[in-house]
Amino acid sequence: MRYKDATTSRDISESKAFKDYIKMNPKSQDHSLNASKYIPSGLSRGLLRHPPFPFYTASGEGAWTIDLDGNRRLDFHGNYTAQIHGHGHPELVSAGTVQMAEGTSYPAPPIHESSLAEHLCNRVPSVQKVVFNCSGSEAVMVAVRVARAHTGRNRIGLFEGCYHGSTDGVLVGHEDLPAPDSAERVTTPKPAMAGLPDSATKDAILMRYNDPEAVLEAVRKYGHELAAILVEPIQGAAGMIPAEPEFIETIRKETERFGIVMICDEVISLRQAVGGTQAFMGVTPDITTMAKIIGGGFPIGAVGGKNEFMSRLNAPQDGGIVANLGTYSANPVSMRAGLVGMQLLDEAAIARINQQGQLVRDGLTQVILKHDAPAQVTGTGSLFMIHWTSEPIRDARTVERANPDLGMLTFIGLANRGVQISMRGLACLSTPMVESDIQAIVSSFDDTLSELKQENWF
Ligand SMILES: Cc1ncc(COP(=O)(O)O)c(C=O)c1O
Structure with missing residues (x-):
């Protein structure tokens, strides 16, 4: 809803991330075309729409979701933070x-x-x-x-x-x-x-x-x-x-x-x-x-x-x-x-996911520094968000300065590597997550940024 029109002069659909995404999700693409005959743009919830088409979830299992094409993704989206105990607890x-x-x-x-x-x-x-x-x-x-x-x-x-x-x-x-x-x-x-x-x-x-x-x-x-x-x-x-x-x-x-x-x-x-x-x-x-x-x-x-x-x-x-x-x-x-x-969700469970949240924020920030990317990570406890702006964030005015194209490319790049966050970069931890899941989001972010840098997106 808040996405501005593209702010880079290039078309993000030309990126390797988008091309890989289309290759990896043929069944979701077909499903989207069919669903669009009956539902405006193929799904009811506006905030789950994104280009080129969404991946349709077939099932969930602990911290993971599995889509129609069989792609497994670590769910750092958690249905906009609702699924604090993951799926099928x-x-x-x-x-x-x-x-x-x-x-x-x-x-x-x-x-x-x-x-x-x-x-x-x-x-x-x-x-x-x-x-x-x-x-x-x-x-x-x-x-x-x-x-x-x-x-x-x-x-x-x-x-x-x-x-x-x-x-x-x-x-x-x-x-x-x-x-x-x-x-x-x-x-x-x-x-x-x-x-x-x-x-x-x-x-x-x-x-x-x-x-x-x-x-x-x-x-x-x-x-x-x-x-x-x-x-x-x-x-x-x-x-x-x-x-x-x-x-x-x-x-x-x-x-x-x-x-x-x-x-x-x-x-x-x-x-x-x-x-x-x-x-x-x-x-x-x-x-x-x-x-x-x-x-x-x-x-x-x-x-x-x-x-x-x-x-x-x-x-x-x-x-x-x-x-x-x-x-x-x-x-x-x-x-x-x-x-x-x-x-x-007792005190121990909250302390654990809050601590994991800090590890994720630290890990992602290290990756941003490594690639000299104009980005930052906000959040606290088990909540975090990736923003493509280096202007320090304290309010929505500064968030609005972030580059939505890079946000979308990051979302798609992570999805291709088995990690789901929201298309705006908003994400969270859930109680079934383990240490290897924290490492997975950090290394997937690292690979995503390497690819974006190689194609000169930033
Ligand atoms: C702070 C806040 N208030 C209210 C709502 C609305 O909640 P619901 O989506 O359950 O209607 C949301 C949803 O994300 C929210 O983030």
């Missing part, structure tokens, strides 16, 4: 299949809902109560409604580069960002794609990320109109950029001062520590949105927070004024597998 398979046999959705609440809720409340310090739905997008939508209902205000503060899912009001922040050296800190965003009414984003205020001054300026101008400030403690899709301490502290302080609800979107960042990145950073938001890893590989979203805010979701007779809806919300399969998945 025996305990998750067991939880899911046992529950499927007992029923996949009921006309009354399932018993495992409160078990997962209790686990999350015990785990994330700021979460006293929680409700479930089916995606991070829904969780954000409900959290924003709670904030609006609680404050009686409409405006929402967001950060440049943010991704909070696919609901209309938060699809902002990616286009036409001011230059990194611009003094402009707070802007009114435009909708991020066609089909959104201007009204969807008319209440959005866009601030520069990792810039405490931007927060101060926004609350100075709009403090009494803002219902919420919605922030990712690690900006995920924007570039795996951790919030700096002063920035996140400023948000907490200013939201308290102006009665604004602070919503931490931990859909990606929850994996950083047992209590999420908020616990790691020592910040206590009012509301937290969660998804991805909390579902044990099944669709899920959750809104959690302090009683004061969560009571807005009570039944009307208990004073509730917002409803969390959805036919499959809190479905028993996601609840049961989610609980097992979160129990498996």
Whole structure:
């Protein structure tokens, strides 16, 4: 979605990487042509589209995926960080299949809902109560409604580069960002794609990320109109950029001062520590949105927070004024597998993948230095991202400077060598990974960069 048009003067389809890719994936190419007859451009999820055509996954196994042509790839993509236990984890398979046999959705609440809720409340310090739905997008939508209902205000503060899912009001922040050296800190965003009414984003205020001054300026101008400030403690899709301490502290302080609800979107960042990145950073938001890893590989979203805010979701007779809806919300399969998945993700498991994450970041950085490539690796814990720019990255403005062609060539080059990351360079670790997998991504990156350098792509 955020890819600009080619920024190199050469056509990337002329690269050895693209030619090899086409040779290695004939069945996926045929599948793509056939699927395109029935699905726009051959697949439903926009963020999985890439040139020349995607490889279609036939199955997954631990840290690996296997595509239609039989190519095995180490999965450092993890379905945009959701598959923290990889594929086919025996305990998750067991939880899911046992529950499927007992029923996949009921006309009354399932018993495992409160078990997962209790686990999350015990785990994330700021979460006293929680409700479930089916995606991070829904969780954000409900959290924003709670904030609006609680404050009686409409405006929402967001950060440049943010991704909070696919609901209309938060699809902002990616286009036409001011230059990194611009003094402009707070802007009114435009909708991020066609089909959104201007009204969807008319209440959005866009601030520069990792810039405490931007927060101060926004609350100075709009403090009494803002219902919420919605922030990712690690900006995920924007570039795996951790919030700096002063920035996140400023948000907490200013939201308290102006009665604004602070919503931490931990859909990606929850994996950083047992209590999420908020616990790691020592910040206590009012509301937290969660998804991805909390579902044990099944669709899920959750809104959690302090009683004061969560009571807005009570039944009307208990004073509730917002409803969390959805036919499959809190479905028993996601609840049961989610609980097992979160129990498996204990302190030791997190420490292990975080340490592996550091090894990967260090290894990739060594390769970049070896090839004198204009690139860098961001991230923290078990999250990382490769960027083709040498300008130090602190926010989306600097990420926007990266060369998308080199990003795409790296993605394809790695895919040819049995490693999958996202097409934008975003990647993560999963618990089934072992030391040889870390070595594999580093050496595949080394080979990919050698090939790109040989063809003078950088
Ligand atoms: C920070 C953040 N919030 C919300 C979402 C939306 O989650 P979902 O894709 O489950 O709707 C995402 C998805 O990547 C995300 O990264």
